[in-house]
Amino acid sequence: MRIIINREKCIGAGNCVMSAPAVFTQDDDEGLVIVLDPNPSDDLADAVAEAMELCPGKVISTE
Amino acid sequence: MNVASYPLPRSAPLLQPDALKNFRLEGPISRVRLWNGTEAWLITRYDDVRAALLDSRLSESPKDPGYPMFSESRAALVGAEDVFITHTQGDEHKRLRRVMSRELTVKRVEAQRENVRKIIAKLIDDMVEKGSPLDFVSNFALALPSLVITELLGVPYEDHEFFEENSRLRVALDVPADVPIRATKELSEYFSRILRDKEKDPGDSDDILTRLARDHVATGLISHEQAVILAYTMVQAGHETTGNMLTLGTLLLLRNPDQLELMLSDPSLVKTAVEEMLRHTSVLQLGMVRTATEDLEIDGRTIRKGEGVFVMLNSANHDPSIYPDPDQFDVTRTERNHVAFSYGIHQCAGQQLARMEMQEVFSVLFQRLPNLRLAVPFEDLKFKEQSVVYGVDALPVTW
Numbered sequence: 001m002r003i004i005i006n007r008e009k010c011i012g013a014g015n016c017v018m019s020a021p022a023v024f025t026q027d028d029d030e031g032l033v034i035v036l037d038p039n040p041s042d043d044l045a046d047a048v049a050e051a052m053e054l055c056p057g058k059v060i061s062t063e
Numbered sequence: 064m065n066v067a068s069y070p071l072p073r074s075a076p077l078l079q080p081d082a083l084k085n086f087r088l089e090g091p092i093s094r095v096r097l098w099n100g101t102e103a104w105l106i107t108r109y110d111d112v113r114a115a116l117l118d119s120r121l122s123e124s125p126k127d128p129g130y131p132m133f134s135e136s137r138a139a140l141v142g143a144e145d146v147f148i149t150h151t152q153g154d155e156h157k158r159l160r161r162v163m164s165r166e167l168t169v170k171r172v173e174a175q176r177e178n179v180r181k182i183i184a185k186l187i188d189d190m191v192e193k194g195s196p197l198d199f200v201s202n203f204a205l206a207l208p209s210l211v212i213t214e215l216l217g218v219p220y221e222d223h224e225f226f227e228e229n230s231r232l233r234v235a236l237d238v239p240a241d242v243p244i245r246a247t248k249e250l251s252e253y254f255s256r257i258l259r260d261k262e263k264d265p266g267d268s269d270d271i272l273t274r275l276a277r278d279h280v281a282t283g284l285i286s287h288e289q290a291v292i293l294a295y296t297m298v299q300a301g302h303e304t305t306g307n308m309l310t311l312g313t314l315l316l317l318r319n320p321d322q323l324e325l326m327l328s329d330p331s332l333v334k335t336a337v338e339e340m341l342r343h344t345s346v347l348q349l350g351m352v353r354t355a356t357e358d359l360e361i362d363g364r365t366i367r368k369g370e371g372v373f374v375m376l377n378s379a380n381h382d383p384s385i386y387p388d389p390d391q392f393d394v395t396r397t398e399r400n401h402v403a404f405s406y407g408i409h410q411c412a413g414q415q416l417a418r419m420e421m422q423e424v425f426s427v428l429f430q431r432l433p434n435l436r437l438a439v440p441f442e443d444l445k446f447k448e449q450s451v452v453y454g455v456d457a458l459p460v461t462w
Contacts, residue, residue: 011160011164011408011410011412012160012161012165012167012168012412013164013404013410013411013412013415014167014168014172014414014415018169018415019399025170026164026168026169026170028165028168028170029165030161030165031163031164031165031166031168032161032164050399054399056406056407056408056410057407058117
């Protein structure tokens with residue numbers, strides 16, 4: 001699994017950090033998403049799926 | 064056919080309006096009549112609500128012809144108000160949003176958790192010292208988020224009655240048309256003064272308004288007027304909604320003692336209980352306001368360009384296809400996909416702060432006050448049906 005984000009659309013709601021803190025964080029300047037782990041292991045698949053579903057800006061996708 | 068008038072009445076204070084059940088069944092869109100005789104659409108099903116809140120053809124700008132209003136007072140306010148962040152889109156929205164999102168990251172919110180714990184302990188100590196009965200809203204539920212947001216923003220807490228009252232009047236529906244405008248003007252002047260002082264001499268205070276003045280206004284990123292609107296938006300959103308959630312959440316637990324017992328028996332349920340309170344109450348009871356800027360189709364029905372739309376968060380959160388037995392308050396529900404904070408680019412910027420405050424409250428409140436209960440009959444409570452944000456005026460409690 002590879003994480004792809006569209007940072008320009010991010011609104012910094014922080015839901016991805018709540019769902020998958022090992023994969024996502026936010027920068028200090030604008031609160032926008034930063035990917036910590038672009039290739040998360042399979043045991044994080046559920047957390048990443050939740051982050052994708054809850055993201056209000058539809059910023060996260062995987063391939 | 065009879066067109067329901069809007070806002071819709073509730074048959075019981077802790078349930079959503081009955082009409083929404085039929086609207087979801089008949090859907091996908093339902094017609095309602097507003098205070099001034101005009102009509103608008105309600106979008107009520109979960110999937111349609113999420114899709115609508117992502118749809119750029121549904122505009123959030125009150126400047127678009129046909130923008131529907133909840134009441135005469137709302138119409139007067141929205142017409143008079145300068146650009147408010149939830150009415151913006153595109154680059155302007157991004158610029159304003161990022162000023163707030165940087166202040167409300169998960170990291171910054173977590174850094175406040177210990178402080179929030181201390182404030183909660185102190186407020187409960189004060190309640191115990193005063194003795195029961197007393198009003199839970201003013202002594203606790205509103206006091207906590209007011210203390211937290213004033214500290215974060217760098218606003219003197221002594222002024223809390225002033226901004227609490229004016230924030231309440233800003234979102235009230237059943238007041239003369241000039242009242243929300245006057246309340247907004249009071250808030251604007253107040254925050255304009257504070258910001259002007261900080262723009263002249265930011266000093267070294269570590270608070271949001273100082274950073275707003277120093278990093279955003281002084282550098283020309285946003286105007287003084289925009290900063291003023293952001294300031295009262297953060298104050299209002301920071302105390303009014305959370306205060307109502309803490310009150311209604313407490314009331315839900317008191318009215319569902321089996322669920323309270325369950326939550327107390329397993330501390331890991333506090334988090335899911337908080338999400339369930341948010342879902343079940345959905346305090347933004349009147350929905351998100353939009354106008355169609357072109358014709359659009361939902362499930363074979365057409366909303367025409369220029370027609371008003373209310374996107375009903377409370378209805379989505381009670382859609383039985385997503386939440387079985389939706390009226391049941393169930394602290395063990397595992398779905399986290401509710402839209403109580405809305406969805407799309409205007410989703411609440413302070414939601415992680417609200418969650419954290421609620422989690423901390425419901426981790427200790429009933430441990431500290433195990434016999435907490437209503438001091439008046441439930442039937443005597445006065446609920447805020449005539450407000451953009453649902454809540455209870457006062458909650459007399461004893462313990």
